[in-house]
Amino acid sequence: MGYSLGDTEMTKIRRSLLGLVLVALAAAQALGAASTTSNVTVSASVAATAKLSLSSSTVSFADADPDATPSITATEGAITITAKGKTSTGGTITLTVLAADDLKSGTDAIAITNVTWTSSGAGFVAGTMNKTSAQPVASWTNSGSRAGTQTYALANSWSYPIGSYTATATYTLTAP
Amino acid sequence: MSRRYSPIPAVCAALGFVLLAAPAVCAQTLDLTISPSTITFANADPDTTPSIAAPSITVSYRVRQNGGGSWRITLLAGGDLTAGSATIPITSITWTATPAPPFQSGTMSRTLAQTLASGSGNVQQSTNATVVFRLANSWTHNAGTYSASIVFTLTAP
Numbered sequence: 001m002g003y004s005l006g007d008t009e010m011t012k013i014r015r016s017l018l019g020l021v022l023v024a025l026a027a028a029q030a031l032g033a034a035s036t037t038s039n040v041t042v043s044a045s046v047a048a049t050a051k052l053s054l055s056s057s058t059v060s061f062a063d064a065d066p067d068a069t070p071s072i073t074a075t076e077g078a079i080t081i082t083a084k085g086k087t088s089t090g091g092t093i094t095l096t097v098l099a100a101d102d103l104k105s106g107t108d109a110i111a112i113t114n115v116t117w118t119s120s121g122a123g124f125v126a127g128t129m130n131k132t133s134a135q136p137v138a139s140w141t142n143s144g145s146r147a148g149t150q151t152y153a154l155a156n157s158w159s160y161p162i163g164s165y166t167a168t169a170t171y172t173l174t175a176p
Numbered sequence: 177m178s179r180r181y182s183p184i185p186a187v188c189a190a191l192g193f194v195l196l197a198a199p200a201v202c203a204q205t206l207d208l209t210i211s212p213s214t215i216t217f218a219n220a221d222p223d224t225t226p227s228i229a230a231p232s233i234t235v236s237y238r239v240r241q242n243g244g245g246s247w248r249i250t251l252l253a254g255g256d257l258t259a260g261s262a263t264i265p266i267t268s269i270t271w272t273a274t275p276a277p278p279f280q281s282g283t284m285s286r287t288l289a290q291t292l293a294s295g296s297g298n299v300q301q302s303t304n305a306t307v308v309f310r311l312a313n314s315w316t317h318n319a320g321t322y323s324a325s326i327v328f329t330l331t332a333p
Contacts, residue, residue, distance in 0.1 A: 034204040035331040040233070044217035044257055044264065044311055044322040051223070084223070089262040089318045145315040175319075 048087055050175040052095070055080035059152045066156040078120070078149040085175035086143040093141075093175045096134035097127075100170070105163025112167055114155040121148020134172065143175075207238040207302065208249070208330040215309050215326070222313040230309045235273075235292070237330055239299040246296045247332045250289035251282070254327070259320025264311075266324055273307040289329065 060075040085093040103110040115129040123146055124138040140146055210233055217228045239247045251271075257264040266284045271292075273279035279293040293305065 033331070033333045034206050035329055036206045036208045037330075038208050038210045038213075038328045040210050040213050040215060040326045040328060042215045042217075042253075042257065042269070042309075042322075042324040042326060044228075045219045046259070046317045046319050046322065047219040048319045049219075049221070051221070084315050086315065086317060086319050088320065089260065091318070143316050143318045 046086060048091075048175050049085060050093070050173045051084040052171060052173040053082045054171065061152075061154040064156055066158050070156050072154045072156050074152040074154075078151045080147060080149050081121075081124075081137070081171075082145070082147045083138065083140075083173050084145040085140075085173060087175045089142065091142065091176055092139055093143075093173070094136065095138040095171065095173050097129070097137050097169050097171050098134040099129050099131040100168045101131055103165035103167045105161070105165040108161040108163050108165070110154075110160055110165055114157075115152060115167075116155070117150045117152045119148055119150050122146065124148035124150070129169065137171065203241040204245070204332045205238075205240040206247075206330045206332060207236070208328060209236040210234070210328055211236070217309075217311040220313055222315050226313050228311045228313050230311070232306050232308045235279075235305045235307055235328070236302050237293075237299060237305070238302045239295075239297075239330070239332060242296075242298050242332050244297055245332055246294065247299075247330065248291060248295075249293040250329050250331070251284065251292050252289040252327050252329070253284050253286040254325040255286050257322035257324045259318070259322040262318040262320050262322070264317055264322055268312040268314075269309055270312075271307050271309045273305055275305060279305045279307070284326070292328070 056076045056079050058076065059079070061072045062075055064072050081095070083093070083095050087093050099112040099115075102112045103115070112129045112131050116127065117129075118126045119137070121138070123140045125136055127135045127137065129135065137150065138146070138148060212231075212233060215230045215233060217230050220228050235249070237249060253266040253269075256266045257268070266286045269284040270282065271284075272281045273292060277293075278295040280291060282290045282292065284290065292307070
């Protein structure tokens with residue numbers, strides 16, 4: 001005689017089997033997931049770089065009455081300076097200017113230290129031109145693109161011999 | 177009079193079903209190869225090269241025994257680009273890929289795996305795709321040699 005069960009017992013067994021099948025299917029589905037990986041290295045080189053531009057390459061001082069105009073502002077007005085540099089983290093980027101000589105007109109000379117400037121813009125400072133030591137114009141920490149202005153002025157004087165005076169100045173932007 | 181049933185046939189049927197189903201879902205075979213294994217961005221002037229393209233890489237993939245299931249290739253960076261204490265956000269790197277579809281463009285992330293490609297079924301033959309990564313250039317990047325790691329993952333869930 002074989003084993004047999006009542007209706008209630010069979011219902012319980014069917015529900016248990018259904019649950020078992022569902023669990024087995026879920027487990028089988030999870031076990032079926034597969035993956036594989038591959039690693040890649042990214043490298044980027046950033047070199048120290050300095051790039052400088054000025055809105056005007058000339059600075060002119062018109063003739064003026066020293067009594068009425070003791071300080072002659074450059075005809076060009078404010079010169080816009082754009083300094084772009086990449087440096088190491090925490091590094092200092094500097095901008096300096098150095099005159100090659102005094103203002104000269106033949107054998108006559110006006111001391112270049114009579115030329116001064118005022119500035120605007122973060123990092124920019126005022127200063128006095130010099131022919132022996134480069135003067136700071138601006139400085140910043142870390143890489144970046146910065147802009148500011150310089151407005152030059154010449155101290156006027158009745159002692160200046162007449163003539164057309166010229167001088168050259170070199171700006172140096174350094175990004176170590 | 178109540179009917180009585182033997183549970184043995186039902187038990188055998190359920191076990192048989194599980195045994196038949198199990199081998200099929202455990203058998204996906206996935207292959208993924210990236211060549212070369214390095215992505216290199218050269219130094220460049222941000223004014224003339226606002227976006228630096230690296231030489232392209234080839235993604236070779238193959239999906240077998242997947243039936244009608246889906247598959248996906250993702251990218252996840254291990255961190256930002258770093259050079260000592262200097263960092264460049266990994267989100268500065270984007271990519272374009274062909275063929276599209278199944279490949280798609282995107283932006284790198286170090287927190288959430290980004291989809292590079294997706295599909296369904298099998299890819300019986302090893303198939304190649306080309307991916308070009310680009311780095312957004314900037315004057316604010318400090319000098320240095322930066323590096324980061326990226327994990328490519330092919331899954332068939």
